[in-house]
Amino acid sequence: MxxxxxxxxxxxxxxxxxxxxxxxxxxxxxxxxxxxxxxxxxxxxxxxxxxxxxxxxxxxxxxxxxxxxxxxxxxxxxxxxxxxxxxxxxxxxxxxxxxxxxxxxxxxxxxxxxxxxxxxxxxxxxxxxxxxxxxxxxxxxxxQQEGWHYEVVPINPSEQEMDQDESRLTLSGVVYNEMKGVYSDPSSVLLAETMAGLYPDTAYGFESGGHPAVIPDLTxxxxxxxxxxxxxxxxxxxxxxxxxxxxxxxxxxxxxxxxxxxxxxxxxxxKVQAPFVKPQKRTAAYSLPSGDDPTGKHYASWSVCVEPNLPMLEQMRLELLCDVLFENAASRIRERILKEGLAEDVVSFAESLYQSFFGVGMINASAAGVAAFDEIVVGELTQIAKEGVDRKQLEAALNRLEFSLRECEGATTRGVRYFIQSLETWLYDQDPLAALRFNEPIHQLREELVGDAYEKALRKYFIDNPHRLVVDCYPEIGLNEKKETALMERLEAHRRTLTDEEFADLIAQQKVFKEWQQTPDSKEDLATIPKLSLSDVDRDILKFDSVGTQLAGRPVITVPMFTGGTVYAEICFGLNSLSLTELTDARLYTALLTNLATEKYSYQDLESEIYLQSGGISVGVNQYNKLDTEDPHLYMVVGIKALVDQWPKSVALLQEILETTRFDDLDRIKEELVRLRARYELQISSAGHVYAMQRSQAYLLPGGVVSDALSGLAFYDQLCSYLNRWDDVGSTLAKRLAKLGERLINRHDMFIGLTAASEDLPTIIQQLEPLVKSWPIQSYEQRLEVAPLGIRNEGFGTASQVQYVAQTFDFADAGIEYDGSMHVAASLLSLDYMHNQVRAQGGAYGAGLIVSDLGYISSYSYRDPHLERTLSIYGEAGNYLSQLAKEIDQQTLEVAIIGSMSKFNPPLTAQKTGRLALRMYISGKGKEYFVTYMNQALATTSEDLARFGQILQEGFGNQKAFSVIGNQNLINESSIFDNKFSVHAQGLKVLS
Ligand SMILES: [Zn+2]
CATH class of the missing domain: 3.30.830.10 (Metalloenzyme, LuxS/M16 peptidase-like)
Structure with missing residues (x-):
């Protein structure tokens, strides 16, 4: 340097x-x-x-x-x-x-x-x-394209010519639609209302993303x-x-x-928001579709705003307090709200801004819960400040914070995270390095576990702070329809004010606009985009070594590498001896593990113990696919990370959780399952493309059926069904889960993945050995047999104002072999055709096409104002590609090849490396496998594109096997579905 x-x-x-x-x-x-x-x-x-x-x-x-x-x-x-x-x-x-x-x-x-x-x-x-x-x-x-513009549409869609009396105005634009999607999610409405309420006089009170009702005011x-x-x-x-x-x-x-x-x-x-003289209240409505029950559907927040430029130390302290006092399993506030049935979930939030805010939110709350919110929070906080904040919980929260700051695992790119972090002070004319130097404040926060600094902060910023706000977002049936009608009236009124000339002008403008959108860039313009060449591609992929060894007769896949002193372990227990119904049980079992009491610890204490004795424990069900078979292989995966010298303690805690979790507290189990349902509800409306794709895959692929049952709409429906009949089924379910656990912890079909520094690995394995040896070896008959649901077209109605449209085609079934060049074609289509048609011209926020080595293709759209239009675009994708294949020049093709390389060579953190090594082991797909397909991709020709175009045309051209999640009215009115459902808290209800 x-x-x-x-x-x-x-x-x-x-x-x-x-x-x-x-x-x-x-x-x-x-x-x-x-x-x-x-x-x-x-x-x-x-x-x-x-x-x-x-x-x-x-x-x-x-x-x-x-x-x-x-x-x-x-x-x-x-x-x-x-x-x-x-x-x-x-x-x-x-x-x-x-x-x-x-x-x-x-x-x-x-x-x-x-x-x-x-x-x-x-x-x-x-x-x-x-x-x-x-x-x-x-x-x-x-x-106009990215922001908003008027669109003239014929009242009768089959009409080709625009006639003033036969047409109406609508609004379109990428950001306009994106924000309509955001505001379909009640948790986004709650956040926006909280900020609008806390900062009535400053920029923070505005929606920087744009409020759908206000965006058209932007000139x-x-x-x-x-x-x-x-x-x-x-x-x-x-x-x-x-x-x-x-x-x-x-x-x-x-x-x-x-x-x-x-x-x-x-x-x-x-600007500084002057503090409130006294606490404030605010209400706002969000929309539920007709037929939904609005009872217990409030979203509410309790928040406080602090002085500008809060020092890092205090910012971190208040974040810790939010974690411990509002969201931790042992939080008294959370426990009281859940026990009294005032809400289904309680979450904390903390936003680091020029003037930061902190608080707690209730999801699916009752009106009574909202009314009592302020009193409960302030009352409990006052009591806690008097008695002292639990030191064990604070220490656990501090460990968790430190672990996450140090390992940077969550961040895709370390540097991007540091950029955003530095701006937390830099943007406000403070020292940017202060935001990056967390060692000193962490150290001080640890020292101050002795003394009353936390209680003082609790009083100053939370209890005695008059700059406090309660927001009640209440459900209103049909609010979206009302808004839509009002908007149409407004647009109609605007249309009436237009003279014939003005209207003709608007139509002419629209023509020019569409032509502009549809005209491909000229060669000269395209030449201004810098290009890499194939020689820039790093062909040495998957640059890590994994070493196989054994522990108690079972395979251990180790990845010796620098991890900054952390051990990452994943223990996989085979689940293929379970039936599909039992798999759903296994999913519930994994969701409950770490959230219920064990022999030694109450569920309240367990969360703290996990972060006192490790860097975190996670349990879930993963699907893997082996070479040469479509059949899914399921494993319960127990992930644990810890500092090397913490490892023996972590192993002991893991044993406690795996072997002694108690499934006898029915109320607690119900509470956790209700929370799980509330989270699913939110996700289905905000990330619907994931669920729509899983569903469309379930029509054709065994793996799709399994994903749908484990984490898709079928799972959601099953979860709701258990909760609806809880009094009848709760105790049997709990007994079943307890029994299932005994059966799952079994050495018969088990693997372990370990990632750590090579000199630490022998000790790590040795310290794990007694636990693994204590598990029984028993073989069960492999019972998992799943058949695809068969081709269908389904619509799932929600309160959302936008759609997620997914379609799947199983080309392996049509006798076509997977090929690396397919990724090049898919990447071309996603970034070119689909982007132009669905996003730029259709106004959706996103769209894409994925190819799986299992032999299927899925397409999806994200926050999409359309439904049938998008399906026709998928239907034409194959023809587009075949046409493109005839015209494409070598350079454009090379560009597409380079763009697809991230599939084969993604950036990996230590934890991700370990997971990939394990996946490669289980699937039997070694480095050669990926290199083979990468080389196929690198050698892609225009004939490959033409071939894929044909496959796609065959698969998507006839518009079968699609699944749509989105606006209930739109789905209800459409005639393209075989089955229509409404997504309720009661589960999936057939729409008639
Ligand atoms: Zn955006």
Missing amino acids: QNWTVNEIYHGFRLERRETVAETDSEALLFRHEKNGARLLALINDDDNKVFGIGFRTPPLDSTGAAHIVEHCVLSGSRRYKTKEPFMDMLKGSLQTFLNAMTFPDKTIYPVASRNTKDFYNLMDLYLDAVFYPAIYDEPKIF EEAFLAFHRHYYHPSNSYLFIYGDVDLADRLSYIDAEYLSNFEALEVESEL
């Missing part, structure tokens, strides 16, 4: 500070651009997953979503990159490991990561050019003004991470971008 000296100027940047940040294992250099004051933080280390990011402070001025729409629009063409969507074009042929822009309540950030230097430089330039020189000033259609002028005002180097935060040639990058950024800008006084400071 170059000799960097503080106060020297390097390529226009003055180095202000240079320090080591041990927590991120890097050398931190903080710069300020001499000419315009742009800030730049570099964290230099030897991580090859390099990150670049640029962010702006963008507090919104209203809820029109200008920040979010600008975020979308700047990625739609710029000075150097001339295509309609350079971001997508680059994505098609990049080796990126992270590429996504994000809008927050007060900032907009553009981070990107890649392990390939050339790719990294390309992406960096794409983002810089996009934010500083976007095409939005020259091309108004970008705003093109205001949109451009937003960009002009905030997107200036003087208001920017640049970030560089990894093994990067920093001097080279500084010189580039300065020469190509920053030196072109003079300093500007950008007004972007966040």
Whole structure:
């Protein structure tokens, strides 16, 4: 590394500070651009997953979503990159490991990561050019497409010609539809209302993403003004991470971008919300479909807002308190609310902002629960402050926090996480390194377990804080329909004000707009997108070694590697001796384990014990597929992570949980299952594409049936059915689960995966041995036989205003062999055809196509305003591809090949490496397997594309085997379904 000296100027940047940040294992250099004051933080280390990011402070001025729409629009063409969507074009042929822009309540950030230097430089330039020189000033259609626009549609859809009296106006736009989807989710409404209530006078009270009702108020002028005002180097935060040639990058950024800008006084400071004189209440409605029972369906929050620029130490302390006091299994508040039947679930939240807020939420609460909320929370907190916060629970929460900060496992890309973390202080003119240095505050928080610092903070920020708010989001049957009708009336009124000429103009504009959308980019424009070549692809994939050994006669797959002193273990117990119904039981069993009492610990204490004695224990059911068979292989997987010197204690705790969990507390079991149901309900409406795909796979594949029964709509229905008849079935179910547990902990069909430093592995195995040896070996008949449900088309109605449309085709069944080139075709279709048709032109938030080596293809759309239209697009995908295959040139094909490489060479953390090694072992798919398919992908020809086009046309052309989750009215009115259901808290109800 170059000799960097503080106060020297390097390529226009003055180095202000240079320090080591041990927590991120890097050398931190903080710069300020001499000419315009742009800030730049570099964290230099030897991580090859390099990150670049640029962010702006963008507090919104209203809820029109200008920040979010600008975020979308700047990625739609710029000075150097001339295509309609350079971001997508680059994505098609990049080796990126992270590429996504994000809008927050007060900032907009553009981070990107890649392990390939050339790719990294390309992406960096794409983002810089996009934010500083976007095409939005020259091309108004970008705003219309991504933001919102009027669409003239014929009242009778079969009508081709537009006639003023025979047509109506609607609204469309990518962000508009995205936010309609967000606001279909009551938990999003609750969060927005909480912020609107806590910050009535500042930017935080607005919806930076845009409220669907307010987005159409955004004019093109205001949109451009937003960009002009905030997107200036003087208001920017640049970030560089990894093994990067920093001097080279500084010189580039300065020469190509920053030196072109003079300093500007950008007004972007966040205002202070004056504290309330007394606590406030707020109510808001959310929509339920007709036929739903609104009883016990309130969403409520209790929250407090604190002073600006809360020190890191206090921020972390309050986060710990939220965890312990509101969400922990031992939380008195949570327990009281659940026991008294006031709500189905209780969750805590903590948001780190210029002025942070903290609180607790109730999901599916009764009106009585909401009425008593403030009194319960304040009453219990007062009592706790008097008695003292439980030290064991605090210590456990502190361990958990420290573990997660250290291992960074959850983050896909370490550098991106550090960028976001540094902005927690940097964005508010504080030291960015303070947010990265967690060792000191953790240490102090540990020291202060003695004394009354926690109780003082509890009193100051929670109990005696008048800046407090209770929000009640109550259900209103048919609210969406009412809003829809009001919107239609408004649009109709607007239509009536249009003169014939104006209307004709609108239709003409629409024609031009559609033509623009449908016109492919010219060759010259496409040539502006930088491309990698096949020689840039790293063909040395899966660079880790796994070593097989034995323990008590069973296979152990170890991955010796650097893990920062952590052991990752996964113990897999075979489940193929269970029937399909018993598999659902096994899923319930795993959901309850770690949440019920054991011989030694109450369920309240168990959660703390887990984090005192390990880094976390997880239990679930995983599906694996072996080579040459479609049949699923099921395992209960017990995952445990711990520091090496914690390991013996963790093993003892694991034994306690696996062998002594008590299934005799029926009320507790019911409480946990009710929570599980509440979480499913939310997920089905917010991530419906996952459930719709699983369902469509169940029509054709045994594995699909299993996923549906384990975690899909069938599982949800079964769970609801148990809860509906709890008094009759509860105790039998509990007995069955207890018995099942005895049978599952069995050495017969068992494997273990271990990831740790090679010198630690022998001891780790040795310390695990007595436990494994104590388990019986008993073989059971393999009973799992599943048949696909058979081809169907099903619709599942929810309160959502948008759809998730999925379709599946089993090409193996049609005698076609899986081939690596299929991933290239799928990636081409997802990023090109599906993106253009379903997202850009259809207004959905996302769409894609996946190929499985099991021999099937599934397509999905995400937050989609359409339903039948999307299915016709899937139906035409094959023809499109066949046509494309005739025209495609070698370079475009190579781009698509490169873009599909992440499937074969994903970035891996230590834990993910261990999981992959285990999966490879169980499936029998070694490194050669993946290399073979990668080589097929690398050798993809246009004939391969044409062949896949035919397969797809055959599979999707006849529109069979699809499943749709979404707006109940739309599904009810449609005639394309064989079966229609409504998704209720009672389960799936047939719609007549
Ligand atoms: Zn968006």
